[in-house]
Amino acid sequence: MKIGCPTEIKPQEFRVGLTPNAAQEAIAHGHEVIVQAGAGVGAGFEDADYTAAGARIIDTAEEIFATADMIVKVKEPQAGERKMLREGQLLFTYLHLAPDPDQTHDLLTSGCTAIAYETVTDRNGGLPLLAPMSEVAGRLAPQVGAWTLQKANGGRGVLMGGVPGVGPAKVMVIGGGVVGTHAARIAAGMGADVTVLDRSLPRMRYLDDIYGGTFKTAYASAGNTIELAREADMIIGAVLIPGAAAPKLISRAQLSELKPGAALVDVAIDQGGCFETSKATTHQDPVYEVDGIMHYCVANMPGAVARTSTIALGNATMPFMLALADKGWKQACADDPHLKAGLNVHAGKLTYAAVGEALGIDSITADQAIAG
Numbered sequence: 200m201k202i203g204c205p206t207e208i209k210p211q212e213f214r215v216g217l218t219p220n221a222a223q224e225a226i227a228h229g230h231e232v233i234v235q236a237g238a239g240v241g242a243g244f245e246d247a248d249y250t251a252a253g254a255r256i257i258d259t260a261e262e263i264f265a266t267a268d269m270i271v272k273v274k275e276p277q278a279g280e281r282k283m284l285r286e287g288q289l290l291f292t293y294l295h296l297a298p299d300p301d302q303t304h305d306l307l308t309s310g311c312t313a314i315a316y317e318t319v320t321d322r323n324g325g326l327p328l329l330a331p332m333s334e335v336a337g338r339l340a341p342q343v344g345a346w347t348l349q350k351a352n353g354g355r356g357v358l359m360g361g362v363p364g365v366g367p368a369k370v371m372v373i374g375g376g377v378v379g380t381h382a383a384r385i386a387a388g389m390g391a392d393v394t395v396l397d398r399s400l401p402r403m404r405y406l407d408d409i410y411g412g413t414f415k416t417a418y419a420s421a422g423n424t425i426e427l428a429r430e431a432d433m434i435i436g437a438v439l440i441p442g443a444a445a446p447k448l449i450s451r452a453q454l455s456e457l458k459p460g461a462a463l464v465d466v467a468i469d470q471g472g473c474f475e476t477s478k479a480t481t482h483q484d485p486v487y488e489v490d491g492i493m494h495y496c497v498a499n500m501p502g503a504v505a506r507t508s509t510i511a512l513g514n515a516t517m518p519f520m521l522a523l524a525d526k527g528w529k530q531a532c533a534d535d536p537h538l539k540a541g542l543n544v545h546a547g548k549l550t551y552a553a554v555g556e557a558l559g560i561d562s563i564t565a566d567q568a569i570a571g
């Protein structure tokens with residue numbers, strides 16, 4: 200199979216879909232790898248690193264999209280990239296389709312087969328291709344939230360750890376999964392007073408067992424959410440219902456009940472965000488204000504630490520990328536129900552029910568797509 204890796208073109212996105220190590224493994228499996236010139240530079244990989252691995256450097260994205268059997272990327276294809284996708288071509292990347300009707304329409308029109316990193320599962324009920332980026336975004340969230348809380352950046356002027364004689368910031372994390380746990384650990388490490396809310400009692404039991412002395416847990420009822428939000432200096436949104444649009448947990452009307460200058464960090468923005476007033480921002484202009492509350496809503500947070508993120512993502516995607524290349528998507532998905540869970544689009548049809556429900560589009564099952 201010919202595997203193509205174009206340069207990411209989303210604003211301020213410095214990650215790359217294939218590391219030189221991943222390219223080398225694919226080539227050792229008998230595949231051909233083409234990489235766009237400069238694709239890895241933002242993550243610290245030179246073209247020479249790819250040629251040393253046996254890959255071929257190609258000047259333009261057009262040539263990569265025109266000739267590759269499988270495109271391996273990081274972010275969802277941007278409008279210009281979507282025009283280049285072809286019928287029968289395999290796309291392996293993050294998609295986040297539920298909040299994105301334009302992208303969904305273009306992928307359906309292209310006739311491509313698209314496997315979304317964020318819905319591939321594992322045998323423990325986890326999301327192995329989302330997890331590494333959730334670890335990164337979770338660890339970044341208190342860091343960017345602390346910056347947002349600084350007075351010159353529009354925030355309350357509260358220091359995470361306080362100082363002797365002055366109490367720490369109160370941080371509330373909604374959603375205690377991968378993002379939430381990593382965010383809570385780092386916020387607590389910065390000295391903040393941290394509470395994690397979730398709706399899963401088994402998850403809260405786990406968090407309490409492991410981190411009981413580090414942060415508190417609370418059930419994410421609407422009542423607890425607003426009660427804790429009124430006291431919070433920073434609220435980190437970290438909920439997920441896989442594949443679906445994020446539930447809205449703080450409304451615009453409720454912003455008036457929060458502390459002026461509080462920081463909302465909506466990590467769940469890539470699934471549409473869990474605060475009613477969230478809209479996606481970029482690393483270039485990450486923060487905006489609504490009713491005196493600062494919002495940080497960058498949908499590709501891990502791009503800020505592109506080298507760490509690229510290597511972490513590559514470690515997770517490599518076995519799946521190799522299975523897709525070795526067997527083709529049909530056999531690879533038929534053999535592995537967890538990879539099959541990643542199938543979102545095939546030949547003009549949605550193949551992921553939660554995306555179809557969010558967008559009001561009929562879907563077929565992945566099994567029907569494989570059989571078809």
Ligand SMILES: NC(=O)C1=CN([C@@H]2O[C@H](COP(=O)(O)OP(=O)(O)OC[C@H]3O[C@@H](n4cnc5c(N)ncnc54)[C@H](O)[C@@H]3O)[C@@H](O)[C@H]2O)C=CC1
Nearest residue numbers: 332333336374376377378397398419438439467498499500
């Ligand atoms: N902005 C960015 O750059 C990035 C965003 N993300 C996003 O962060 C979000 C969280 O991802 P993960 O932590 O990996 O997911 P996860 O599945 O590990 O955790 C989600 C948690 O939310 C909880 N939850 C679901 N509905 C809830 C509700 N109504 N109230 C309270 N808790 C609720 C679940 O029980 C679960 O514990 C996802 O939308 C993911 O796509 C992840 C990485 C980067």
Ligand SMILES: CC(=O)C(=O)O
Nearest residue numbers: 293332469498499501
């Ligand atoms: C998960 C995701 O969307 C990202 O890493 O950008």
Ligand SMILES: [Mg+2]
Nearest residue numbers: 469498499500
């Ligand atoms: Mg994202």
